Amino acid sequence: MTEVTIGKAAKLTEIKVPTIRYYEEIGLIKPFTRTESNRRLYGVSELNRLRFIRHARELGFDIDAIRAMINLQANPEKSCAEINKIANTHLADVNRRITGLQAVKRELSRMIEGCNSGRVDECRIIEVLQDHGQCQNEHSHLNAKV
């Protein structure tokens, strides 16, 4: 038997046990074996899929994108171009987020520099945060999901 229980699968894939069950609930990882006493058993391919999900999540793909990729995976006759498109969309998003965070970083650094650890009512951080006019950058993109 190469099959493992959920706890072992959790360790092997570095996904928490409840999260694996959650992924099952939302249909990301389909039926696997169960023992006579109803315990989940995972084989190599399930573990691979879990690793795939984990890695994709770490890369910031949302569940829908992962679901799409899994569906494509299940139909290998389809073109890779679709997955490529998903990845490209995501890359654009990642670039947007990097740019945004760099702006945030600049502004935070500037704020912190201005703070001389005096009294709060002289604190430039609060001042800056209250007055958007002092902000040199657009931050609206930060409302995007991460």
Place this chain on the structure above:
Amino acid sequence: MTEVTIGKAAKLTEIKVPTIRYYEEIGLIKPFTRTESNRRLYGVSELNRLRFIRHARELGFDIDAIRAMINLQANPEKSCAEINKIANTHLADVNRRITGLQAVKRELSRMIEGCNSGRVDECRIIEVLQDHGQCQNEHSHLNAKV
């Protein structure tokens, strides 16, 4: 009267009406005037606080950090050092996220390059995502709240 209703406040601060009510519900913005017919009225200081909240959120501070800063603000005799600390902690977090996203970007670019638009079962995206060993970077930090 310099006081404005919630709709006007929403426009002035660029925070949506239900979000302003939500901020009230969680205690970020305290009692303001109400009209006889129970409508919320916001004055200059409330508008400033709302702008402060919005700007801080845009910079990625979470509600707890904002609450902490507001509490410090309410005690202006306290040292600015605490606010400075919050900002510095946040800056470290932002830096961590930038580094992580850059790693993600590298891998995505690599994946897209490797994808030859052929069949999915030859596509490196799925391959790479399944095999964490091919990943040159740590991504675990991405699980951090954003």
Place this chain on the structure above:
DNA sequence: CTAATATCTCTAGTGACTAGAGGATCAAGG
């Protein structure tokens, strides 16, 4: 054999909102 650990299902909570129902109130045009 017993005690600790692991698993099961189920429900509810998280953060930071967002959406919608159903009703009251207000401002403007006729």
Place this chain on the structure above:
DNA sequence: CCTTGATCCTCTAGTCACTAGAGATATTAG
């Protein structure tokens, strides 16, 4: 003055991707 449409009120429920806990059963180590 009256009606119409916009705005406001409260309340509940939904979102995403989990996370936590209760209470029951099953497995494993000593």
